[in-house]
Amino acid sequence: MRPSALDYIESKQLRKDVTDFRTGDTVRVHWKVREGEKERVQPFEGVVIRKTKGANRATFTVRKMSYGVGVERIFPLHSPRYERIEVLTRGDVRHNRLFYLRDLRGKASRVDTQEELLEGPAAGAPGAAPAAEAAGAAPESPAPAAPAPKGKKGKTKTAAATQG
Amino acid sequence: MKGLIGKKIGMTQVFDEDGNLVPVTVIDASSCTVVGKRTPERDEYSAVTLGFGQAKEKRLTSAQKGAFKKAGVEPRRVLREFRMSPDEASAMNVGDTVGVALFEKGQLVDVTGITKGRGFQGVMKRWNFRGFGQTHGTHEYRRHPGAIGQRKTPGRVYPNKKMPGHYGVEQVTTQNLTVVDVDAEKNLLLVKGAVPGHSDGIVFVRPSVKVSLRAQHAKK
Numbered sequence: 001m002r003p004s005a006l007d008y009i010e011s012k013q014l015r016k017d018v019t020d021f022r023t024g025d026t027v028r029v030h031w032k033v034r035e036g037e038k039e040r041v042q043p044f045e046g047v048v049i050r051k052t053k054g055a056n057r058a059t060f061t062v063r064k065m066s067y068g069v070g071v072e073r074i075f076p077l078h079s080p081r082y083e084r085i086e087v088l089t090r091g092d093v094r095h096n097r098l099f100y101l102r103d104l105r106g107k108a109s110r111v112d113t114q115e116e117l118l119e120g121p122a123a124g125a126p127g128a129a130p131a132a133e134a135a136g137a138a139p140e141s142p143a144p145a146a147p148a149p150k151g152k153k154g155k156t157k158t159a160a161a162t163q164g
Numbered sequence: 165m166k167g168l169i170g171k172k173i174g175m176t177q178v179f180d181e182d183g184n185l186v187p188v189t190v191i192d193a194s195s196c197t198v199v200g201k202r203t204p205e206r207d208e209y210s211a212v213t214l215g216f217g218q219a220k221e222k223r224l225t226s227a228q229k230g231a232f233k234k235a236g237v238e239p240r241r242v243l244r245e246f247r248m249s250p251d252e253a254s255a256m257n258v259g260d261t262v263g264v265a266l267f268e269k270g271q272l273v274d275v276t277g278i279t280k281g282r283g284f285q286g287v288m289k290r291w292n293f294r295g296f297g298q299t300h301g302t303h304e305y306r307r308h309p310g311a312i313g314q315r316k317t318p319g320r321v322y323p324n325k326k327m328p329g330h331y332g333v334e335q336v337t338t339q340n341l342t343v344v345d346v347d348a349e350k351n352l353l354l355v356k357g358a359v360p361g362h363s364d365g366i367v368f369v370r371p372s373v374k375v376s377l378r379a380q381h382a383k384k
Contacts, residue, residue: 009347032183
C-alpha cells in the first residue's frame with residue numbers, strides 16, 4: 001500500500017487552477033521563461049498527444065510542427081512555471097495517446113475537433129473564455145449559439161498543429 | 165553532532181522554488197525520542213541515546229524493560245547513540261522528542277541505512293567490474309572476473325580480493341544530501357535523491373560530516 005505521507009507531500013504541490021483538457025485538444029501553454037533577472041512568457045502551442053497521471057508528477061506532451069520539424073515538449077501538469085493553459089480546440093480522437101500523429105504529415109496529421117465539447121462542459125471551466133474566443137476566430141467553426149444535437153457531432157477539420 | 169532516527173517512507177518528486185522537479189526521499193521522524201544519555205563523568209564520553217518506533221513489551225528482555233522503566237520512557241524498538249559535545253547533550257533531556265525541526269531547508273545531511281539485500285551476486289554487479297565483450301568470439305566468459313592473481317609468486321590470492329559473493333544488507337552512508345523541505349507538523353523530512361535501504365527501513369540522519377569538518381578547518 002502506498003504510504004499516506006507520500007500522498008500528503010504530493011497533494012501539497014498540486015496546482016488548484018489546472019485547466020481541464022484531454023488528449024487531442026489543441027492547447028497553448030504560457031510557459032514562463034527566466035532570462036537573467038527578467039521573466040517573460042513564451043507560449044507553446046500544439047496538440048496534446050499524451051497525458052500521464054500521478055498526483056503532482058502528472059505530465060502532458062504537446063506536439064507541434066515548427067518549420068516542418070515535429071517538436072514535442074513534456075510539461076509537468078502541476079508545474080508552477082506556466083502561467084496558464086489555453087484550450088484552443090477540443091479534439092475528437094479515439095485513442096488516449098496519439099503517437100500515430102508522429103508518422104503523419106501535412107493534412108493527414110490534423111485532428112478532428114469536437115465543437116460541442118468546446119462550448120459545453122468547458123463553458124464553466126476557467127479556461128473557457130479564451131477557448132471560445134479562439135474557436136470563434138477559427139474560419140471553419142460554426143455558429144457558437146447552436147448546441148449540436150446528440151449523435152451528430154459537429155466535426156470540422158482544423159489544422160492540428162500550427163503549420164510552420 | 166546532533167541527529168535523528170527516521171523511517172524511510174519512499175520516494176517522490178516535488179517542485180522547488182524555481183519550479184524544478186526535484187527527486188526526494190521522504191523520511192518520517194515521528195516517535196524519535198531521547199531515551200538515555202552518556203555523560204563524561206559516568207561513561208567517559210558524551211552522547212545521547214535516541215529511540216525510535218514502538219516496542220512490544222513481550223519482545224523486550226527484562227534488562228531492557230528495566231532500563232526503559234528507569235528512564236521513564238516508552239519502550240522503543242530502535243536505539244542508537246549519537247555522539248555529541250557535552251554542550252549539545254546538555255540541551256537534551258531524557259523523554260524529549262527529537263523532531264525534524266533539527267534540520268533546516270537547504271542544509272546538507274548524511275543519511276545512514278541498511279541497503280537492500282541482493283543475494284549472491286557476481287563481480288559486475290557487486291564490484292562494478294567491466295566484464296568482457298558480448299561478441300567477438302567471447303566464449304562463456306562474458307561476466308567473469310578475469311585473472312585474480314599472479315603465478316608461483318605469490319602463489320595465492322590476496323586477501324580482500326574482489327570476488328563474487330553476498331551483496332547488500334550492509335550499512336551504507338550517503339553523504340551530502342540536500343534537505344529539500346522540512347514538515348515540522350507531520351515530522352517529515354524531504355531529502356534530495358536516494359537513501360540506502362528499502363521503504364519502511366530505519367535510517368539515521370545527521371548533519372553533513374564534511375560540512376562541519378570544512379567549518380572546523382576554516383576556523384583554524
